Amino acid sequence: MSDDISVVALSGLGSDRAAEVRALIRDVPGYPHDPIVFRDITPLLADGEALRDVVEAFARLCEGSSDGATGHPVDVVAGMEARGFLLGAPLATRLGVGFVPLRKAGKLPPPVERVSYDLEYGSAAIELRTGTLPAGARVLLVDDVLATGGTAAAAAELVERCGGQVVAAAFLLELGGLGGRERLTGRVVETLLRVDDPASS
Numbered sequence: 001m002s003d004d005i006s007v008v009a010l011s012g013l014g015s016d017r018a019a020e021v022r023a024l025i026r027d028v029p030g031y032p033h034d035p036i037v038f039r040d041i042t043p044l045l046a047d048g049e050a051l052r053d054v055v056e057a058f059a060r061l062c063e064g065s066s067d068g069a070t071g072h073p074v075d076v077v078a079g080m081e082a083r084g085f086l087l088g089a090p091l092a093t094r095l096g097v098g099f100v101p102l103r104k105a106g107k108l109p110p111p112v113e114r115v116s117y118d119l120e121y122g123s124a125a126i127e128l129r130t131g132t133l134p135a136g137a138r139v140l141l142v143d144d145v146l147a148t149g150g151t152a153a154a155a156a157e158l159v160e161r162c163g164g165q166v167v168a169a170a171f172l173l174e175l176g177g178l179g180g181r182e183r184l185t186g187r188v189v190e191t192l193l194r195v196d197d198p199a200s201s
């Protein structure tokens with residue numbers, strides 16, 4: 001597939017394994033509507049070894065690695081609803097730190113802080129219950145996909161409004177060309193895989 005050329009370049013997994021993990025993300029053209037190519041991670045989640053490798057690769061981003069890569073030590077992992085929960089919660093368990101869910105609007109009892117944002121295919125708002133984060137907590141944001149960066153920018157704003165300190169934002173898959181990285185300029189952005197999104201060309 002031509003849009004897979006950059007998978008190898010950005011991988012923290014090792015190039016062969018990265019290609020195998022990439023192959024477990026299903027591309028669904030036209031979902032939820034044209035010209036979106038939906039990147040479905042459910043086959044990857046269903047593969048125990050792939051899920052473990054992804055969680056380990058995220059953990060190495062935090063802990064650093066034997067090849068000299070500097071880590072981002074964190075006190076809390078925060079995951080964006082819903083797919084960020086599926087990767088963020090096992091990562092928090094692996095790191096031995098707490099997990100904070102950044103929930104879609106209307107799911108948490110008050111008092112909450114709320115930030116609204118636009119998506120590649122719609123708009124949404126996320127909330128965090130006031131008082132959930134310890135003041136000054138070092139927070140890693142985790143999600144499956146970085147597309148326009150709207151979700152991650154809103155998540156970072158929400159965490160900071162609630163007293164946390166965003167040390168990095170980590171994604172399984174970056175959709176290059178949709179502006180996500182630019183939207184997060186000034187923040188540390190880590191992605192395990194990247195593809196160039198056809199909707200950007």
Ligand SMILES: O=P(O)(O)OC[C@H]1O[C@H](OP(=O)(O)OP(=O)(O)O)[C@H](O)[C@@H]1O
Nearest residue numbers: 081082083120145146147148149150151
């Ligand atoms: O970079 P962006 O353009 O903001 O897009 C990325 C976000 O979109 C998807 O979530 P979605 O809102 O579809 O919710 P879901 O995880 O509940 O399916 C994805 O899981 C990211 O959270």
Ligand SMILES: Nc1ncnc2[nH]cnc12
Nearest residue numbers: 036037038039120145147
């Ligand atoms: N193309 C896409 N596939 C999966 N999740 C997304 N979130 C935003 N754009 C997406």
